[in-house]
Amino acid sequence: MSEAAGVMRSQSGFISEAGKKDYGPLEFTGKLAGGLRLDLRRRLPLYASDWTDAFKPDNFQKSLSSILYLFIAALAPAITFGSRFLDGTNGQFGVLEMIVSTALSGVLFSTFSGQPLSILGATGPFLAYTLVVYDLAVGADIEFMPFYLWVCMWCSLFTILVAVFDLCALMKHVTMFSEDDIFAGLISLIFIIDGVRPIIENFAEKKMSLNNAMFEALLFIYTFGLATYLSHFRRTPWMLRPIRNLMANFAVTIALVTASALAALYSSDTNLRMLSVDADFSPNLVLSDGSKRPWIVNPMGIDRDFPAWGIAYAILPAIGFAVLGYLDQNLTSVIVNRPSNGLEKPPGYHLDLFVRGALTLPACAVLGLPLSVASTVPSITHVISLTTYEVKQLPQGERKVPTKVVEQRATNFLIHVLIGCALFLAPVLKFLPRAVLQGVFFYMGIASLTGNNLFDRLFLWLIWDASKYPQYHYIQKLPIRRVHLYTFVQVICLAILYGLKAIKETSVVFPFFMASLAIIRKAMRWMFTEEELQQLDAHPAEDQDDEAPSQFRFVTGPWS
Template sequence: MSEAEAVIRNQSGYINHTAKKDYGPLEFTGRIAGGLRLDLRRRLPLYASDWTDAFKAENFQKSLSSILYLFIAALAPAITFGSRFLDGTNGQFGVLEMIMSTAVSGVIFSTFAGQPLSILGATGPFLAYTLVVYDMAVGADVEFMPFYFWVCMWCSLFTILVAVFDLCALMKHVTMFSEDIFAGLISLIFIIDGVRPIIENFSENKMSLTSAMFEALLFMYTFGLATYLSHFRRTPWLLRPIRNLMANFAVTISLVTASALAAIYSSDTNLRMLSVDADFSPNLVLSDGSKRPWVVNPMGIERSFPAWAIAYAILPAIGFAVLGYLDQNLTSVIVNRFVRGALTLPVCAVLGLPLSVASTVPSITHVISLTTYEVKQLPEGERKVPSKVVEQRATNFLIHVLIGCALFLAPALKFLPRAVLQGVFFYMGIASLTGNNLFDRLFLWLIWDPAKYPQYHYIQKLPIRRVHLYTLVQVVCLGILYGLKAIKETSVVFPFFMASLAIIRKAMRFLFTQEELELLDSLPAEEEDGKGLSPEQPDLVNLEKSKENDEGEPAKATMGV
């Protein structure tokens, strides 16, 4: 709770029952919807200023730059994820549906959510589990869209119950042990799903050798250029504003230039292009050749939907609810869960859209882009310390409105080669490895000389064998988690194993001492309070605090995801 909110509460006195204790977002209140009501009371007095603060003279320039930047940063992954949904669901929904889901969910979320800076979009685990739901529908011989409708509606109910009974408080048991494994799963999904279609071009004879080679070159070009440009601000080339601009829009530049390169040689190759209809109709084609209506009939589109399948949808709905609980709670608070359950999930169900959740990387990028830093002299040297964040709803709202307007770009999207989007997907996976403690410790296995180990805080205090043992446990858990996801027969349960990671972490007290766990399962104190990061050191989501910017403005994320 901010100081401004505390002043408002003290002056108004409208929360009398918290005079003895002010419950935080990760505490049980002991009342039905107690946490939800407290969050509403904290936020409602600030609702009007949430729409005006962005347009104040001292905030307008920063807000405008954030809108323009995050619009591109959120649109690129929406297109990329849409192509993956198109392939994985055999055309049930695709790019237009993903863009519409991002736009509609984001507008609703920014209007009603308790944390208005959260940017919505698809995530790797939700993509994977949506494909699991599709496989379940095919295996049960029922229509996917009605089945998906009921899965979303059940998930909506469970999500509302989570908010009503303060179950978000259980997140206090989730530590960095689970978070690093969860982030590792996301990275693996991006990396493996990104490169697999390129390899399959050669192994399954889907196309000629020339076309397969050209797609592989486009894939490598997109990934290589995005990686190089994301670090371009650190080079001595060109002027500083140009370097920052190219780094901020690395993904967009790579996507556009690779598509232009593909267009030059398109007549000589048989490239697979993105399938997008220019008539703004849903992607699914019915047996009579027409497109499905935008509003999904829950009782069946072309054939009646059996009643037993409505109950059958409860199982994957619980999985979706668990997955959403873990994913969303990393970047939101209790009231956001209620908004998502009561509004965004039913809308996606009715319209037949992929689900969008608060995506961690763009959400934190949004916060960074609205943050003003000041340089302070600390014992370890100069550091940039956050001094102000323009917390409001207008930027988030306008970002998603612009994403919705991008639907009018549909005729141009069909010129995007799929290999380019695979390159973006692969880049997202590689870039997201940076700052993941699990992979930082995993890379230590490749360093045979202990004298050359990075000076992480746990390296300085623990025997290296204990560090490697902790890493091995995480690697085994990550392998089991990915294996459960990858095998169709077990894929429906992988969210439940993900939730069990908190229990596994508690059981590790029998393998490690409390002191060892505190060192391995947390950031050092100086990083937690923001004093231990150098201006150029990336944090856990690959964001950079730019040392170069004379005006003290934060650099944007190096990836547009």
């Protein structure tokens, strides 16, 4: 037996060849850097195969399609969030810096992390909190860039300490209540709303004609609709099976290219908003003398001296950033590593956080870049794009079962290399309409809703005939009013989270409320019995007592 083959997954931990039980990935070891060292022990034997598995003959097409799709899927939010950073920070950094951050962070993370299927990038919560840091700097009358550097460096220190002291083990107290339902639902909601909002706002914008607004809306609908249809194409009777698989694997790429070609045909008659990236490869911030700031941020001030007290002042927002980064990174990792995804290689929670704290955070701080973190929607999409599913037909519906996942780090690495190369492809990228990218953004949000229990249970609110309910395991064992009550509590938490993020005055407490979801879940013991919580707050794939029919999930999303 090879050394790599001796590492096996287990719910409670990992079993070595000698049969000796090891600490699980989310257990306290009681030793300094104990969890980090165990993560290295688990992942190092697999490091070579992490680079070669993507290029095996039976994996190559799926790997290639994943690279092309995720390149666009990760570039779209980088551009979208970059424009939001530009507006929210009054030009301190923008699209170019966000693309550099995504590319650099992704290359570092994919090379050294414990779970290379996680995709790093911008997230709505990090955008909101960065704007909080900017407001703190403005309120204190100090330069933002040096202040931001110190915030990131303090955050780097706190993140490393969390990894060294095994604090990722606290994630074992996070259940599906917050992990898969509320947190993943929040990120999906951000992608959906941020995808469709600019299209709706076009009709209220005085500078844009009605014809242009309508055409952008049609491009948005075309991109989303074609990507959704083609992703299901392998399940149709049309053409030969290899062609159907090819079109399904490249669904988003086909939709994006054809939508851009359609826009080009009518470019002379319309004034579409196209992708805009500066070609001079210089930071966005203009200094008082009219020059662009240098790439390396001076920690003691750029335009004026930075006060020493500002270094200590930066600790306060750094704590919030560290809490938010801890939750974003680990919740995404937990979702990626959940048993229902069918992964075989072990995770590395402490290693992931250490790589982010020791490498990606300092790099972004010194270069003055927005922070990138494991982004839930692209990460889920990455896993799905590398997974081969078998759809089992059952009397109550369909059950989608993963049969193989191409687990490796080459696709993640090449995705972010391509994102970096996008900076040099400005003449080509200028032909990408923003409406098409918004369609990809919206598609990712809708696709990531597949399998989210909160939204599965929300759809039950629309079914008034109890005989028509899908046969979820909790439907079979609990009164429907108890299921609806549990869903209602989650909806309230999701609404509060989104409100805290969206409202500028309250966004500073957003990460702390997210952290409190685990406490809220424990407090629900006063509202529900242990049996009810066990049924409602467990992955079907983890429910060992249920019969197979109660473990299926309807295939409601674009992926199949």
